[in-house]
Amino acid sequence: MNLTLAKRLLPAASLLLLTIFFAVKSPTFLTVENAFTLANQYAYLLIIGIGATVVIVAGGIDLSVGSVLALSGIAAAQVMVQRGWPVWAGCLCGVGVGAAIGLLNGLIVTRLRVPAFIATLGTLLIARGLALRIAKGVTIDGTPDGFNLLASGRPFGLPAPLITIVLVAVLVAFLLNQTKFGRYVYAIGSNPEAARVSGIRTGQVTLLVYVLGGALAGLAGLIETARLGSGNPTGGSGYELDVVTAVVVGGASLQGGEGRVSGTILGALLIAVLHNGSNLLGVDPFDQNIYIGILIIGAVAFDQFLRRMR
């Protein structure tokens, strides 16, 4: 049996088993309505996770995404609610702010040579502080109805976040698999020195990777703000760890050079289904943390086991 295939199938098989388990236990689990709820609630995990996949494949890490989500949401809410900007401009502002923090991350990593873990730990604090400062510590309520459609809209009868997720997934998967940029990302993550000697402008590529990760965190911030109808400066705390969990459970290596968008989607869905199904069954939320903890350790332990088999 092909080991790489086994590795890719494991999250899918676990997801399937878990879905069957919850479907049998709870009549409401396998309904269209619940699936839509799932898409709404966990849009952040999928969208940021897809961006984080690129960062992690490139051998980096972005811990600032939770704060960036909050800052982008606050920025969008502030310009729309307090300055009366139109919805499209608010959206552009939110994604732009995310991209800007991503650019900052990339510059700190490539120019100042600060390790990504430290660089994004710093911008995690900076972005959070900025969000709280702009919002003066409270939520910015009353985002326009047109904007809230980002979460509540149902084009073609489907939840708008679901459509956004699919578009982002297709776009990023295309980027990673079908472009030179994607090939370079894998090469840099696998061996940055070899990539450099092969003529890849590793600095530029790495910069773009962080910009992409930041922009997608900004987009997730818009959806989260639309879902709540208000910008929350304390939102997104701890999301960075959920995201890393999803990416790693999906088969990416924190050493870089390995990982796929499809894997991250499965990893994120596994976490989402675990939470959602447990809630429906009335499992204590405290216990859910324990399951997720076991999940990530189990996934990586299994991966290590497969490597030894090679």
Next chain:
Amino acid sequence: MSDSAGNALLTMQGIVRSFGAVQALRGVNFEVRPGEIVVLLGENGAGKSTLLKTITGVHQPDAGRIEWQGANVTLDTPATAQRLGIRMVYQELNLASHLTVAANICLGDEPERFPGIIDHRAVRQRAIDLLAKHRFDLDPDALVGSLGPAQRQIVEICKALAGNAKLLLLDEPTSSLGEREIEELFGTLRDLRGRGLGLVYVSHRLPECFAIGDRIVVLRDGEKVYESDIARTDTATVVRRMVGRELAAFYPRDRSEPGPVRLSVEHLTAPPTLNDVTFSARAGEVVGIFGLMGSGRSTLLSTLFGLRSGTGTVRTDGAPLPLGKGAPVAIRHGFGFITEDRKRTGLALGRSVRENLTLAALNRLFPGPFLHHGRDRTEAAAMVERMAVKTASTETPVGTLSGGNQQKVVMGRWFAAKASVLLLDEPTRGVDVGSKVEIYQRINEATADGATVLMVSSELPELLGMSDRLIVLHQGRLVADLDRAEATPERLLHFAMTGTDIV
């Protein structure tokens, strides 16, 4: 010489040691007396390090006898050798630069106040005593990171002398030292000799060996081929004994009529390792680059490839190459670089053979931002065939291939990129004999297609067998530019070691 065997410190007789099918030592006799500095010489792979490791108990001989101060001993572990007083002086890399001189000297054998609790005062005192005993002028409280290379070397020696050292082994102790520092170190070594220690000194720098040694031993292919008192020999003799063998027909160089000048290098300088280097290379020509470690040979290649900045003029096909502008610029000028360490700087080991093969060719294959997987696969498959890479498929992770096949992938990458100036740094290091010959054939094909090859190698037979012309670097300067017919191993070694022609 042998009549004094009775008072020898260490006597080794008939030492044999094999690794698999390779015989690293074939019955070597070796002896060190107290108050003597023995210089051990030989080309790479001659068996020097195996011999040193046998003395320090890292390797056990398959056959042979070892006597220590007249009594038979078995050096089964490094700890046994250390207990007897055999110490190896490692290069400075083994020091903890964030700790003090005293802490480093006692590292691993700290005096304790209670079990597990270091007695810092005793650590310091031991260091002070040791430094005073050997009259070393070093501050025990200085951080090792703040010391110069010679001083670090002295800390290493101190570390080795802590305890009751009787035999000191030094492996290339001067490779990172300047001339004045070498004198300083030599003073220390002579001092130790005066106290009755035995010393074994390994170096590639002949003048040094003659300056410090009492006796010289030359190994070649695992055998002792020469031994003499320093006073009774000379560099030419030693070099001849080191090289010794005839060039086999192993190197299938097909010479083609060289074309016009492809690469011209004028006054290339990259401080501190490269100084005013001028040469040129024609299309279809293999130019061999020889030099000792630190002579600037690798720097020359990485400077040409834009990875380091430098001054001077470099032209390919007449077009000037801006220096230090990174690999992409050099690649546009036709350069391809096969680095010395394929695992560290050559391959994305976890990625497929295909991705590694086409990595540098993507801009040639796909002018836009998008990949075309069919084209990518065809190109990779063609290159696997051309390079005779033994792999299950183009999708196999390159890290699972053998060293020789990995090297063919690195080389194939630049063939795929259609590089016209190939820079090869030790292209056959860690490669099996079969793959070596295949790599030589690929070099022949490249030059037959009109490419220019610059090849750095520390294997003289390979360099002489494959080069049409040879240049020799010595301390960053180009000291010889020879046609293949004028080059002999003796001449090259002499140039590399002394910077001057053999007399």
